[in-house]
Amino acid sequence: MSEPAAQRPLTRLLEWLIGPRLTVYCLAFLFVLTFWGTVYQVEHGLYAAQERFYSSWIILIGGFVPFPGTQLVLTVLTVNLTAYLMTMLGKSSFGILLTHAGLLLLLIGGGITHYFAEESQLTLMEGEAASVSASYHHWELAVWKQNGLVREVVAMDADHAKAGDDLRFDEAGLSVTVESYHRNARAFQSVSPLTNAPLNDLGISSLRGARLAKQPEENVAGGVFVVTPDGGAPVRVLLFGEDRAATTFVHGGAEWTLALRRVRTPLPFVVKLLDFKREMHPGTTMAKAFSSDVEISTDGVDRTLTISMNKPMRDRGYTLFQASYSEQPGQPQMSTFAVTRNYGRLIPYVSTGVIVLGMIWHFVAVLVRRVRAKR
């Protein structure tokens, strides 16, 4: 008996969804996106290319012509592959199914990494310890109270702050109104200090907005904030992302610190940089290898280990890679670690193994079948 006419379009759509034609379209789009994104990156930088081509659902060419972004293409490919697997269960060979399952797992792993992985960095000078890492390009307005070695921090995201925004820090009893905010700012000191200059730890008297840098980690946020303590007079405070000393004040019997800084991610351990070592290529100033001796403190237990370029530290879901270092005459050496937390870290390895296993299975099955046929 034939299907009712109303069901035919749906059937056709489902058939199209599981068909190889859609797979080929997706692969062609991915080829174009990869090529286009690579060319775009040369002029606009890596971050802009990632945002426009690889993190987007739709790309608007010239501002109005839609073109599928990588996220959309990969999602359609995932749907295509999943639908194929579901309809081919019991019909196709086990090896083919296993290979496709591996590909699907790879796509899911990519999705998990894209949506749930956390990336930040931790820079320490020798002897310094910290329990938080810093975002590469997101900013927060943070207020904290020092309690011994521990800071009790209350922070709000500042990336989308704009003049007129009202922020409330209940713990500190502070109301903050954004007077001006620049995602990338240049700071200026006045030759003749102004009597009405906002409070600032470096004596900065004014900020000017600058064009956003191609690499967002080069942006330095800055803003003027009107801070009103409960029952107190409002004060204009200028906060600049490169302030070396935070602005501190006393209110409600406690000392509070206010800072505009890169978003911090709390880590489940404290990292202390004991010693940084680097080895140069002979006769050059190029680093051949560098490593950091660190002390990791977790729940009162300390352990010492070395993090080097190909030997990251892994603990409680976090991975610390040796990323870079900094040296200045007369100052302790500084080491920078890339900090990642990626729940899908192992999925690419597993999925690749599944794909290889599926292909071997299929190859052997075909081989056996042909040998038997010849006999």
Next chain:
Amino acid sequence: MKRCLVVLPLLLPGLLGCDRPNPAVRRYQEIAVTPERPVMSMPAPPPPAASGNPDMTSTPVQTSETRLTWTTPPGWTEGAARPMRLATFVTGSSGRECVITVFPGDVGGLEANLQRWLGQLQVTVAPDALSKFARAPETFQSDGGLPCLIYDFAGVVPADAAESLLAAVVPLEGRTAFVKLGGTREQIVAEKENFLALCRSLKP
């Protein structure tokens, strides 16, 4: 049944499309231990205001750990401490401000600083003239043995410029202190002796 299974993946984009929640307020604990290192610092800040609701403009703001002391010239008034602005003085005759600031390192070098200040005065000087100006400061040692390089910008700023500058560069261990007095030529001439007296009184 099989068709239902095929439709299930259609829900996947919706699930994947949900961005992670981005909480407006985040509360967390942070441990930060910074080792002691040789740095310059300001005098101990005055005690916090005694009232229950202190005015933050007069609240001491911390900067660094070691000390630099000075004697306030007669007729000048020392204002409230500000972070990294080690001291702010209001001159007696003109009411202009003189400030002492400290920055890590040499802040780009002597000529870079002179160039920056000239830029702030909206004055352009040829590189040769700038080098000559940088090499010819009035120099002396303060009472505390600190080298002071005095730059009177009256020598390079055009006579009709609205503002001029008197600056002292004081190299310290790992940092540099700057003493700056801005004003008209007349105001600076009137306060130059007091400015030099302030620089001479600097002690580590």
